[in-house]
Amino acid sequence: MKVIQYTDVEPKELKVAGPGVTGRVVIGTADDDVNFCMRVIELQPGAQIPPHHHPWEHQQFYHSGTGYIVREGQKMPLGPGSVVYVAPDEEHHVANTGNEPLVLVCLIPKGIPEL
Template sequence: MKILDHYEQAPGQSFEGDAVKGVVGRVVIGKNDGADNFCMRIFTLSPGGNTPRHAHQWEHEIFIHEGKGKLLNDGQWAAIQRGSVIFIPGMEEHQLKNDSDQDLVFACLIPKGVAEL
């Protein structure tokens, strides 16, 4: 069993580039913890930040923990906020953007066998 008092206890990895801005990712539960089926990651998007626009074979599930922003959904931008729950099927293009003045924090679950970050 693993218990973190706060997700920020997990080491953060910053992402910056042409397609990604202001993103910190943390693996809070993963293969190093003995998780055989899923990986839980926590991402923080700073104000004005965004994940890359992308698609991949696996599904994933997202829970918005804090803040608000937008999600690219079927070519349209949908508002997301604290408490929003999102299911993204495999091969569906998606992107998250923080268009607010506060951090956007979300949990993201992915299956085993893919890169954890």
Template sequence: MKQTRLADLATQGVSHNAAIRKKVMLQLGDLPHLTQFAQAQFPPGAIAGAHHHDDLHEVFFVESGTGKIVINGQSHDLIPGVCVAVAPGETHEVCNTGSEVLTLTYFGIRAASA
């Protein structure tokens, strides 16, 4: 059993933009196939630039704020309550388009080997 409390976790920058801060609740090695389970805070205007992962699925849940996620060139609105799954190989970019912090809770799962 592992228990974490979001309020007790240190923040760290995300690899795509250090201005975007995250708290990692579960990390690689804590559960089979899970790469991380985290919550990220995107300040207004912050962008996690276009990238893809060949080896994992990512799932994003919008806690608060507004933004856009662009997946393979197609833009989708991010508003509270929206959940988006990104498949391995899909190019995606996340940006805060609002005037308040965009909070995303997300996790990654290793893709099955081909």
């Protein structure tokens, strides 16, 4: 069993994102025999993750802040309690539109680059 505070993990730049976006791998390959990687991602006010796609799914839960995700050209609003599933190869783009960090928990399959 692993029990931590997510803030105990040092934030690192998220490779697919621009400035102001960090991620923390809170459960991943460093943990024994897990099937998913759990990341906590923070977008600072005005920050965004530009449009991209890849061959794996995402499962996301938005904890705090406000913003949007682009799905098929439409901006879908996000806020605390929003849940998003991004299918493999589906283009997606997330932006923070609020005055506080947009914080989300993101699950990806084991074996994918964690950040």
